[in-house]
Amino acid sequence: MKKTVQLWIVALVVALCSTSLSAKTPKYIFFCIGDGMSFSHVLATQLYYEHGNYKAGNESIAFLDFPVHSAVRTHANNSLITCSAAAATALATGHKTNIDHVGISPDKKPLTSIAKQLRDKGYAIGLVTSGQIDDATPAAFYASQMRKEAYLIGKEGADSQFDFLAGSALKQPYAPSQPSLYDYYRQQGYTICRGIDGYNANRATGKMLLLDTDTASRSWLPYALERKPEAMGLEFMVQAGIDKLYREKGKKGFFMMIEGASIDHASHPDDLATAIFETAEFDRSVRIAYEFYKKHPDETLIIVTADHETGGLTMGETNMRPFYWEYVNYQTLSKESLSDLFRSLKKNGQVDSWEKARKVLADHTGLWTKIPVNAGEEAALMQCYYRTVIQKSKEQEVTLYAQTEPLVAQAIALLDKKIGVAWSSTSHTGGFVPFYAIGCEATRFATVGDNTDIPQTIRKIMKIK
Template sequence: MKKLIYTLFFVLISVVANGQAKYVFYFIGDGMGVNQVNGTEMYYAELQNGRIGVEPLLFTQFPVATMATTFSATNSVTDSAAAGTALSTGKKTYNNAISVGEDKKPMETIAEKAKKAGKKVGIATSVSVDHATPAAFYAHQPNRNMYYEIALDLPKANFDFYAGGGFLKPTKTHDKKDAPSIFPIFEEAGYTVARGYNDYKAKADKAQKMILIQEEGKNPGCLPYAIDQEEDDLTLAQITESAIDFLKKGKDKGFFLMVEGGKIDWATHGNDAATVFNEIKDMDAAVKVAYEFYKKHPKETLIVITADHETGGIVLGSGRYDLNLKALQYQKKSTDGLSKRISELRKSKNNKVTWEEMKEFLGQEMGFWKEVPISWKQERELRDEFEESFVKNKVVFAESMYSKSEPIAARAKEIINDIAMINWANGGHSAGYVPVFVIGAGSHLFGNKIDNTEIPQRIAKAAGYK
């Protein structure tokens, strides 16, 4: 009898896992390699429990876990456009391409397949809506930097919900010519534009199609880093919640929703470990919103978590058989946020900042000399940067892919990384494996090592898209 019960139980589990996915969540952590995920879990184990080990993220506990390769058609190291195209179309292309092949012809995306199958479709991100990864699901352009042209493809795709920071070039073409604002074009196509979470809630009931972006006056390029967020900032979890709410409106034939944690990549380009770990935790909070939905519809929901590529070549250890990740808790802001605070200090003091004032500032913002002891050599490096920047007034901003930082902010980040015993290989992408975590209907299709092009193919199979 007991054997029969076990047999029936496993048959039931198999049926649930093998059912068709009516609801699909596709999370992409931009730049999120295996070590970025592992480092986040180890950091929170030290931070929350004071122990060596891991404090599991929600998505790493999904029952199916594997890894994927990411090379593009033209290079072993992909960019986000080619990787986004692979993750959306199931086909390789050249770096910089947005869902076009090497012949520059459009390739159908899984989001477009979902729309044709009668599903509602949402595309969401923590960066701009016209950035490479989200664009690869709705646009078809030969170059990822064609932001205005990508935005014009948004209403052509006719998806139901878009969300992100905003749009980078709303009135300027790729060849730098003035052009009509994209916002009236969106409205003529039937889209309601909501600026902020409260505005979304006020407009959602009457809207047929929705574009949710940040409030007027906030950065249209991205949401703030999680470590820098203020109470009134739009979050990726709120965007995910709003997307589910909107896509479930009316007749429920199911939906496809892609959500990108885009600023993981930005922080890894800047080699900012504390900010990276906070960004991954922030994406996990968005995954939790999807997981709560999954628990209500377990037989019909598929959640896939992956990344487009690894960024930065993060190394958890400095050769001393040791890690000190808990030191990162004293970094109160991203390197960008710290840089802004230093610029404000410079302005408030008319550039007449003393070394003692700078030490007090860094003690408050980074924990240096207070919670985090630093060596004579590390203090010397900070003092040298101070002398150049504030005494000699030779301010050379440190640059990464997505930011420019006050030199002392950049040096402080390097020192906290050193204290935490984290190293970085570079400020760009690598060809490292990326993780894949899956739960729900069709998850059995993902059980082996795969290429990134196979992920949308398997999602399409799980969801029954032709």
């Protein structure tokens, strides 16, 4: 009997070791990055959903139900508060680096990304972003440059030979005495497509660079809050990428990086409604990957995280007050677009009275018409109007990506206060960011605590040295 038990134990140990040694590697990997997305961004969007503001089937943020979740540190090598370049480099390569370093070490030596390593193992590679395809986050997966070297970064995108690159635009397509990046991409075998129609007309071609139809007047895709329904968004690019990469039958599988870039862009100017709509679009894009996972559950890995937090978003203020998530729906333009509109009206003399200015604000924020504004709050707005419109003060609220008319900035701040949230910054902060995972080998990420742990864990799973 004793011998039988011993033999049974030996057989069990052998079986466990065999299982460990033959652990399956995922065939399809989705690496989803919400740029600037904090725990508070996720919670605000979830609370917005819970108050009836969702598309059918999207009653909750998809990745909140993923079985693996954690909190991740984001600091750069030389700063507690990181930038997108250093954070993306950590996520792409597993190495800390300095501010404004893209795919290079602190001493500016090239680092190798997991995307390049998977490409060399025979995987199809796709990078998708609502921002510029050669901005910091996607660039860290293929380039080794200082962030300011936009032309060289774009050139390395073509050199990467990744199968599918999709974003709003190229940052610097032209440089003195150099070929245009559009020509260079074509020379490297890429088909350049613009918008939904451009993709549909060329979907059967080989390597593809998919850009927005308007790459001249704006750098990023229009915000989801104000984008026309027929325009290309992050969801379309993700689905197009999946369709294209999955058709690469000769490949071992695919790796896709998905970036919700404009969560960050909306959070720098502390624009809650716009940030919620961007986070919701990111969630819907992750949901597309999740639907793919449900068809291939044993072969697919989905990772969701952020590069850093932006804005210091806080649920609630110092005094106890109820939340009014329905107020989010009353904002019809992003803070940036509303400021552009107001600036134009001011220049043309169309807001030459407080009543006219108030109507513009009311039409696009719901203040006064749907949201109560007390006498003190209106007086403060009137004082700002008098100073900046009547007295023609040149002051502007300056954040990383925009200059905002002070009256618009004050009105949006009041709207956010009425909703029930507060912001502590117009820049990045050093807090933890969320991490979620599901699928093949997802439990291997249960202990990640730093952004560099994520690609290093992918390497272990994929047996990459």
